[in-house]
Amino acid sequence: ELLMMTKIKNHPKIKKIKIKFLIEAVLLFIFSAVYYTGFDGADKPLWANVFLIVSAIGYIIARFVGWYVLQNPLKDDNLKKSLIHFQNKLNQVAFSILFSAFLFGSAFISFFTSS
Incomplete structure (x- = not known):
């Protein structure tokens, strides 16, 4: 029972981060699927469409990498070096998460303000 409690995968914060990541990913994929017809993506410039999709994918990738790093902490013989790393x-x-969120926000604003 103690071993189960100390597993990182069972940590409640990690579970909340996973649920948040999955919700964000699903909503971004749905938005990416319907933005072209629902928000007149055909009438927008090509650079705005590409910037929006690439930044959405970058945001999802950055979030996934963050979740993966939290799931798999480094293990080393030297605890101090491991914690510093x-x-x-x-x-x-x-x-990377902050930068990708900034890019996605910029792309979102650029897409809706471009004509």
């Missing part, structure tokens, strides 16, 4: 990896992931 894990902290650096988390900082990189946090930056």
Whole structure:
């Protein structure tokens, strides 16, 4: 029972992050599937359509990488080195998630304001 409790996959925060990721991914895929006809994507410039789709895919990939890093922490013989490396990896992931969210927000605004 103690072994089950200490497994990272059973951590409640990781489960919440997974559920949030899955909801975001499904909603972004649905939006990507209907934006062209539902929001007149055919009337928008090509660069706006490409920017929107590429940034949505980048956002999903960055979120997946973040979830994967949390699921698989580094294991090393030296605990201090392992924690420092894990902290650096988390900082990189946090930056990539923020950057991809900024790009997606910019693409979303650009798409709806372009004509």
